[in-house]
Amino acid sequence: MSHAIAAAFLALESHAADLENTKTLDLFAADPARFENFSVTLDDFVFDFSKHKATRQTLDLLVALARARKLEDRRAALFGGDSVNNTERRAAMHMALRDLSPQPLLIDGVDVRPQIEAEREKVFAFARAIRNGDIRGATGETFTDVVNIGIGGSDLGPAMAARALSPYADGGPRTHFVSNVDGADLADTLAGLDLSRTLFIVSSKTFTTQETMANAASARARLVAALGEAAVARHFAAVSTRLDKVAAFGIAPDRVFGFWDWVGGRYSMWSSIGLALVIAIGPEHFTEFLRGGFDIDAHFRTAPLDRNIPVLMGLLGVWHRNVMKRGAHAVIPYDQRLARFPAYLQQLDMESNGKSVTRDGRLVTHETGPVIFGEPGTNGQHAFFQLLHQGTDVTPIDFLVAAEPTAADAHHHALLFSNCLAQAEAFMRGRRLEEAKEQLRGQGLSADEIDSLAPHKVFSGDRPSSVFLYRRLDPRTLGRLVALYEHKVFVQSVIWDINPFDQWGVELGKELANRLAPIVENADAPTAGLDGSTAGLIGWRRARG
Numbered sequence: 001m002s003h004a005i006a007a008a009f010l011a012l013e014s015h016a017a018d019l020e021n022t023k024t025l026d027l028f029a030a031d032p033a034r035f036e037n038f039s040v041t042l043d044d045f046v047f048d049f050s051k052h053k054a055t056r057q058t059l060d061l062l063v064a065l066a067r068a069r070k071l072e073d074r075r076a077a078l079f080g081g082d083s084v085n086n087t088e089r090r091a092a093m094h095m096a097l098r099d100l101s102p103q104p105l106l107i108d109g110v111d112v113r114p115q116i117e118a119e120r121e122k123v124f125a126f127a128r129a130i131r132n133g134d135i136r137g138a139t140g141e142t143f144t145d146v147v148n149i150g151i152g153g154s155d156l157g158p159a160m161a162a163r164a165l166s167p168y169a170d171g172g173p174r175t176h177f178v179s180n181v182d183g184a185d186l187a188d189t190l191a192g193l194d195l196s197r198t199l200f201i202v203s204s205k206t207f208t209t210q211e212t213m214a215n216a217a218s219a220r221a222r223l224v225a226a227l228g229e230a231a232v233a234r235h236f237a238a239v240s241t242r243l244d245k246v247a248a249f250g251i252a253p254d255r256v257f258g259f260w261d262w263v264g265g266r267y268s269m270w271s272s273i274g275l276a277l278v279i280a281i282g283p284e285h286f287t288e289f290l291r292g293g294f295d296i297d298a299h300f301r302t303a304p305l306d307r308n309i310p311v312l313m314g315l316l317g318v319w320h321r322n323v324m325k326r327g328a329h330a331v332i333p334y335d336q337r338l339a340r341f342p343a344y345l346q347q348l349d350m351e352s353n354g355k356s357v358t359r360d361g362r363l364v365t366h367e368t369g370p371v372i373f374g375e376p377g378t379n380g381q382h383a384f385f386q387l388l389h390q391g392t393d394v395t396p397i398d399f400l401v402a403a404e405p406t407a408a409d410a411h412h413h414a415l416l417f418s419n420c421l422a423q424a425e426a427f428m429r430g431r432r433l434e435e436a437k438e439q440l441r442g443q444g445l446s447a448d449e450i451d452s453l454a455p456h457k458v459f460s461g462d463r464p465s466s467v468f469l470y471r472r473l474d475p476r477t478l479g480r481l482v483a484l485y486e487h488k489v490f491v492q493s494v495i496w497d498i499n500p501f502d503q504w505g506v507e508l509g510k511e512l513a514n515r516l517a518p519i520v521e522n523a524d525a526p527t528a529g530l531d532g533s534t535a536g537l538i539g540w541r542r543a544r545g
């Protein structure tokens with residue numbers, strides 16, 4: 001670690017010590033314009049970070065750390081199509097997929113815009129034909145249901161977005177997502193579906209992923225049993241970078257949609273991987289989704305670092321992770337249709353920044369990515385918020401909420417919105433022992449009862465949160481949200497000097513699963529050489545199989 005970076009961290013640590021006796025509420029008292037000063041508005045979108053215990057000096061020190069890490073140069077390298085994914089020797093140019101300008105998009109000196117636009121047009125034409133019934137199944141029926149078979153980045157993005165944007169799924173077929181190798185996933189999804197009206201999309205960047213290949217083979221077998229071998233060409237489409245492998249599966253070339261190795265799996269929902277989503281919401285709404293991502297790219301590239309939403313998200317996360325030593329980060333959408341957004345972010349953030357070595361392979365000197373978790377509010381309030389309010393660990397929270405009701409019921413939205421703001425306020429405000437006692441006195445309790453109960457009603461307060469307030473959850477807003485988090489993850493990777501675009505940590509488990517599968521399937525296969533626990537568990541299963 002260079003001297004400048006070590007000095008930047010030391011300055012942050014000493015500043016944190018100075019702030020120890022300051023309450024976040026005091027910061028509001030000292031600055032009547034704190035909300036304006038500690039929030040950023042982007043069109044009809046507000047990022048409010050005023051409830052973090054952070055001052056102007058905190059921001060200056062965090063920006064100094066970012067500069068010491070050369071964030072602006074690294075951002076230029078990212079957008080310039082450099083091989084920022086150094087361990088796989090690739091660019092990470094998912095932003096090119098949503099660049100709606102006419103500018104050339106250079107990767108290794110080649111303008112990739114024509115290929116991107118051609119592939120997108122092919123996806124759009126196919127989606128339109130499915131939606132309007134020009135493309136039909138083997139028996140001449142229109143498609144009423146689309147089943148996307150994929151996992152991780154080939155599932156979570158489109159699945160999350162199809163749910164988030166369900167009000168925009170006007171007139172298209174229903175979409176379903178099968179990911180788990182547990183056969184129950186496919187079986188439960190297909191129960192009740194009419195195979196003669198069902199289109200399967202096999203989505204896999206590598207077209208080798210065990211779960212996806214197993215589910216695709218089972219879906220194919222079910223279709224062949226129902227409609228015959230010839231139906232496969234009419235009922236299957238595929239999305240992959242490995243067109244050679246797709247051909248071997250028997251999917252017709254005009255139903256194969258490609259993308260490129262410079263698009264990471266968890267960054268791929270902007271590509272042909274979005275096919276199921278395009279079929280669900282239509283090309284026009286999908287283009288609005290792309291536009292939302294493109295808005296954020298422009299903001300990320302041009303806004304000053306201390307007014308730059310993804311930079312602030314990333315740096316505040318570094319403040320909490322590295323200076324305050326907080327190990328988790330919660331994302332709570334007060335928006336039921338964003339129910340899968342926390343799961344989507346788990347892959348985006350934890351697969352990207354869950355690393356222990358730097359870009360050049362040395363052990364990191366600081367903590368890297370936190371555990372990301374979340375559930376929609378208000379449900380989370382009745383599940384794990386107790387720990388967030390009074391547990392011994394402090395967990396920073398992102399609250400996401402729309403300003404406008406999404407359903408016709410304004411009353412429900414008023415309740416939802418109030419709950420969101422009330423929680424954020426409660427985490428910041430807390431309740432002192434004296435306040436707790438005062439409240440209990442008002443309830444007519446005896447002095448002894450008050451003394452014994454009051455400590456249980458104390459909230460430390462100063463528990464930090466950001467609020468993302470958007471007008472409504474439409475395709476453009478969703479595009480903005482996804483791109484904001486993508487760039488936040490990138491900013492943090494720069495501070496931690498790690499490669500956010502590889503995922504070697506998923507390899508070992510995959511290798512071992514492939515080694516175990518034949519031993520589990522064949523009851524006579526020897527278990528010698530396995531560790532005692534694994535052999536014991538297989539033996540227990542065999543005895544009952």
Ligand SMILES: O=P(O)(O)OC[C@H]1O[C@](O)(CO)[C@@H](O)[C@@H]1O
Pocket residue numbers: 151152153154203204205206207208209212265266351503506
């Ligand atoms: O699209 P594929 O190649 O099937 O991979 C699915 C997922 O598996 C991973 O490689 C590892 O879990 C993810 O990065 C990826 O999104």
